[in-house]
Amino acid sequence: MMEIIERLKVKGITLTPQRIAIVEFLGKSVAHPTVEDIHKAIKRKYPTMSMATVYSTLRLLKELGEIQELSIMKRGKACFDPNPKLHHHFLCRKCGKILDMDVDCPIIKKGWVSGCRVEEAQAYLYGVCSECLKKEQSAKE
């Protein structure tokens, strides 16, 4: 986490306590929070923190390549991943959980699609997670 703070300093970014709080919250986060989740968490320490500040800080971190915004749309809202590297995600439509997915992409293995050379991929997968499937199964039995 301190590494990001150092990189932001080097880039000349003004580091207000609110911005640092957002960076720290994202760094600890594994649940792919939405803007509202982040705002709610940070407001506990900084009650005057506005949604506009959260949006602008996220936009800045995104444009600097420090985080990524996922377009997987958790309950209709965009959410954020502190890992900016391309990787796959799965959204469970039952419980709303977003999981990182370690899956070999068959398109990447092939390397070509419609005459284009494919080098990297990030997939958003939608369905029902294994935990919810188990619950469905138990309810049936």
Added chain:
Amino acid sequence: MMEIIERLKVKGITLTPQRIAIVEFLGKSVAHPTVEDIHKAIKRKYPTMSMATVYSTLRLLKELGEIQELSIMKRGKACFDPNPKLHHHFLCRKCGKILDMDVDCPIIKKGWVSGCRVEEAQAYLYGVCSECLKKEQSAKE
């Protein structure tokens, strides 16, 4: 396009001329514009249009499910697609073009990943498009 306007009216959304201009611009757009592209285009007709208005209108349309924000990051910036349905995209790293990709997803065919049932997918593919590959080839010859 008029259909979106009607749906927004039904949902009780205030339709300022600026909002209508953004909706109309997106409706005609096939190039997956960024916020800056949209702002630049709309400013010609509405010189006082602010980036904040563009951001807030896009956020509204996104939350209403009328458009989608792509996280494919065109030159580091998010871009927008007037088609909210899940479909695949390809970003050419040479020319920066974003293409809609009609490709059968092998994960969907299989239907399962890590114990999760996969029903739908949207992939972001990155590489070099066929046009740029041809140019590369011609340069070599």
